[in-house]
Amino acid sequence: MNIRNGILAAALLILNATTAVALEKPTGDVVLTVTGKISQPNAGDKAEFDIDMLEKLVSRTGTMETPWTTGKVTFSGPMLNAILEAAGADGETLTIKALNDYAADVPMSDAKDFDTILATRMDGKLMSVRDKGPLFLIYPFDEKPELYNEKYFSRSVWQIKAIEVH
Template identity: 35%
Template sequence: MSFQAASSPLIVQTGEQEPSALSYTEMVEKFAQTTLKTKLPWFEEEQTFTGIKVTDLLKFYKIEDVTSVSFLALNDYTATTKIEDIYSYEPIIAYEINREKIKVRDKGPYWLIFNLKKYPELDNIDFHAQMVWQINKITIHSKHDSTKT
């Protein structure tokens, strides 16, 4: 495993509980891998992304009444996705692009990806803005917590 993979945990905050950290290895071992091919506005050609579905992450943490999920990047950029869109479009938290671990300089270690090829209606600025790259923290919001988006 590379130094980057070992040193880049994904922090998950669920309501008022203590944050937990998921390593790359844990993501690969504990979750089903999902691979999709799509064209994104940042590339000229289609790319193949591998990662885990956000819906699988929500099932793993067993949070009820989820309203939205926020994704925070290394540069403090944050975007929030409504739970309806997460279930309708099943975005993934990608950790590989074209079968290679995503490096920080290439928008890694984790990148929220919507499948614009499968759902062309998402190919607009609102959904582009939600595709946070260099994710280092995810906050799961529910009706029962007091954290704000």
């Protein structure tokens, strides 16, 4: 009987480790929609996030200079990779779309290889649309100065509303 219980317990641990946790539904205003090749939708075939959901994910804070701000600014927000994992994203390219329909294609590897964040806060305050919010893709310019160039500037979308996974 003990061996059977041990096997059952081991099987349950394996099942729990390989079963993805369902993405909760937003209770506040939706600020980000992830579509395309995802396996964890929470609204039809898309994954929707409100600010509270985003701020519960693994996050990062970095103080850096950017071409779009004056002096050093502190950005904080969820890691892009954490958002993609929560949505069950599985693709090669992300099309990141802004409120004004500007879009940039970003390799999925940027989320995995760099500590990229979707900043929700600048200097501790939630980012408004006027201040490039509600979400701003920020590369780790503070940790990797070699990223401070036009290639990554063009991928640094602000006023983000959606990500499509290809």
